[in-house]
Amino acid sequence: MAIGSSNSTFFERAYSDRSPKVWYGFSRPIYHNLMGLLFGHRFSKSQYGGMIRHTEAAMLSRWASEIPRDGCIVEIGCYGGLSTSYLYLGASKKNGRIFSIDPFDSDLEKQEDLTDQAVSLDQKPGMQLVRSRLDEIGAGDKVELIEGYSQEVVKNWDRKIDFLWIDGNHDQALQDYLDWAPFLNPGARVGIHDAHPRYGIQLVADDARKIFSTDEWERLDHVKSIIAGTRKT
Ligand SMILES: C[S@@+](CC[C@H](N)C(=O)[O-])C[C@H]1O[C@@H](n2cnc3c(N)ncnc32)[C@H](O)[C@@H]1O
Known part of the structure; x- marks a missing residue:
């Protein structure tokens, strides 16, 4: 994989971020915080047992709203449906469809x-509970929940993807990307949660760096623990 020098610079700056989060730092923290305040409080984190920050939630919605009309989003790791709900808010502006994969409580x-086992297996949310949360916000058939594992679901996958959101097994972020990458449309966005050494998990950060350091990416972004980028068209 060819390493793009501009992308290497991005990672040096993003991963050395030790600055106060509002006024300084890399990757537009003021913009992200403002987005978080305005759009990242729609769903209760404690009620959903969610694991994304308000800033991250708002940016997920924003990115989901940037898919092409009738586009497709795949989420790996749904848990209680918090990130899924924010994805739906954005995708609904483009009549987009979301497929969210998780073993739930099976x-x-x-x-x-x-x-x-980054999340406790005791009282893990079931698919029915998440379904009811999504139905309450009107998601209907625009969000399809798939009970299973990314590495198994991909074997029968046949749709092109406009936004791939990876937040499943932290030991396999790179493998998840490699498995699903053949389905990415030109210009598709990929976002990886927990991909910052300070706000996430070192192993995932190492994987994200491997993925996004090639020169096939543009519009790299760092929002707290998320690293995201779009495939060049
Ligand atoms: C950190 S949680 C996801 C949180 C969710 N995205 C949110 O923000 O509310 C990770 C979830 O991924 C699930 N998971 C683990 N391995 C998976 C795999 N291979 N495929 C799909 N989901 C997986 C876990 O069971 C867990 O529910």
């Missing part, structure tokens, strides 16, 4: 083997 023994 076969917990299998989950012990196949997930990193």
